[in-house]
Structure formats: C-alpha cells, structure tokens
Amino acid sequence: MPNEPERLWQLPSWLLNRAGAHATRLVADALQAAGARRPHYTVLVALAEQGPASQADLGRALWMDRSDLHAVVSELEAGGLISRERDATDRRRNVVALTAAGRRRLAELDAAVVAAQDALLASLDRADREQLVALLTRVVRDHAGADR
Amino acid sequence: MPNEPERLWQLPSWLLNRAGAHATRLVADALQAAGARRPHYTVLVALAEQGPASQADLGRALWMDRSDLHAVVSELEAGGLISRERDATDRRRNVVALTAAGRRRLAELDAAVVAAQDALLASLDRADREQLVALLTRVVRDHAGADR
C-alpha cells in the first residue's frame, strides 16, 4: 500500500518539484490546445511588457539559456508572431519585437494560462494565493542575485 | 537592460517552475557530490520510512513512473544500496528493501539535502518556511486525488 513518505512531504524542494511538475503539465496542456509551448508564451509576455529587446536581454530577464532562446525565437519568427532584425547601432544584436499577429496570439494564450492557474490553485483562496506568490517571489528573487 | 516582466512574477506557475528549477539545481549538486541523483534519494527515503515495498507501490507513493522507477531501482541494486527479490506470495511483484549499505548512504545524503534546503530558503525565517510548506502541501495534495 502506498503510504506517503512524511519526510518528503516536509521537504520544500520535493514539494516545489511536485507542484512545479503539476503546474507545468496544466500550463503545457492549456498552451498545446493553442499550438504553443511554455517558453513561447514566456517570450511573448516579456516582449509585450518591455517592448523590443535583444535575445541576450530576453534571456537574462526570463532566465532562459541563449541557446534555447534562439530556438524559440526562430520558431516564433517562423510563425509570424515576432520580427527579428539586426540592430543598426550594435550589429551583434538582434532586435526582437512583437507583431500584430503575436499580440493577438498572446491574448488567446493568456486566457488559457489564467485558467490553468485557477486549476492549479483551486484549493487556495485569494489570500492564500497571494501568500504563496509572495513567498515564492522571495525565494526566486533571493536566488536571482546568484547569476543574473 | 533586462527588466523583470511583472506579469511573470505574478504568475504562480512561473514562480513555481523557477523556484523548482532552483531547488533541483541545489539538491542535484548536493547529491552529485555523494554520487547520487534526485530520484535515487527519493526512493531511499521512501524505503527507509515505509519498509520493503513493490516497485508499483513505490511509484504510486513517490509519483514516479513505473518505467523510470525501474531504471532507478536497477542502479540502486547495482550499487548494493537496495535488494530486489521476487515476492513469493505474488510472483508478479518485486520486493525492494534497503540494505545496511543503503541505510548508511541515506544518512550521508540526508545531510547534503538538508543543507540544500537551507540554501534554498535562506531568505525565509522559520515561520515563513512553515507557511510555504503548508501552502505547497495543499496544492500538491489537491492534485494528488487526480490520478493516484
């Protein structure tokens, strides 16, 4: 009979991984219905908020590897959701920007992702959710100083 | 300049994934120094707590796939940390149990994992940590009913 190992249920890293896997599944399923994956959505959100940016800046803002970001940006460009052009003032950089189609697609994805958050946190009321977000933010921000 | 997209920092699933990735890295590094990986530790903990169990029961208790569990159990057996024998009363099952060497190894790994938790939650005091564990437990437990 499968008992729940209490030591694991007291281990923050294990709980984070389990909840994270759960979240990943819910969000991925929601995005898949719209033909996108998690990193694609993340990049679109960042571009919508801070406007055009280089791939290196996006990587630092999103904690994504340059290499993975390159693949995602290429796919988004192929789908016409973003534009990618050489920066005239610094020709090492690509300037990545949302297109009108990208903005429309993001609106669709947003609805799906919001619904997934609700499913994920169904057992928590509004105050609990804010508590959780506040605590996680501190953990993530604390680590953010480590690399960049 | 990489700004932080506020919408992502308000998104529970994103925070969970980031904090989870952070936790995974810290724990994996700690375990690697002792020559183990995360699932190995998890299986050892479960066996130490609930005693001998079949692979199917371990999988359900730990939320691990049968297929992945098979690989982990094989590696632990090769290292002499667990024993694996056919169940005489139900010959479909393997009875997996800790060996003395496994118990010693677990004690070493425990120290490393506890240290990793401290590094992970460095920015939270004791009350905050308990709050976080309580909230995550509710999220995970809520989802637990979904499959098993």
Added chain:
DNA sequence: CAGATGTCAGTAATACTGAAATTG
C-alpha cells in the same frame, strides 16, 4: 585584445507513452 552576442551541435535529466511477457 577582451568581452558580448548570436548561432550551432550535442548532452543530461526528467516526465511520459506504448507495448510485451508474466502472473493473479
């Protein structure tokens, strides 16, 4: 020359799928 950027190839670890063989 040192450093940043984008690109490319490849790897490790996790989560998962589908199927076969054995047993209850």
Added chain:
DNA sequence: CCAATTTCAGTACTACTGACATCT
C-alpha cells in the same frame, strides 16, 4: 478473459555545455 506488475524501447521537453564567428 481481465487486470496488475515488471520490463523494455523510444519520445518530448527542459536545462545546460562547449564551441565558433561576428561585432564592439
């Protein structure tokens, strides 16, 4: 016959590493 268990082969996604060419 149906269901559970173990085993096996293979896939998808994420995270990461190392290298290279280009540009500042």
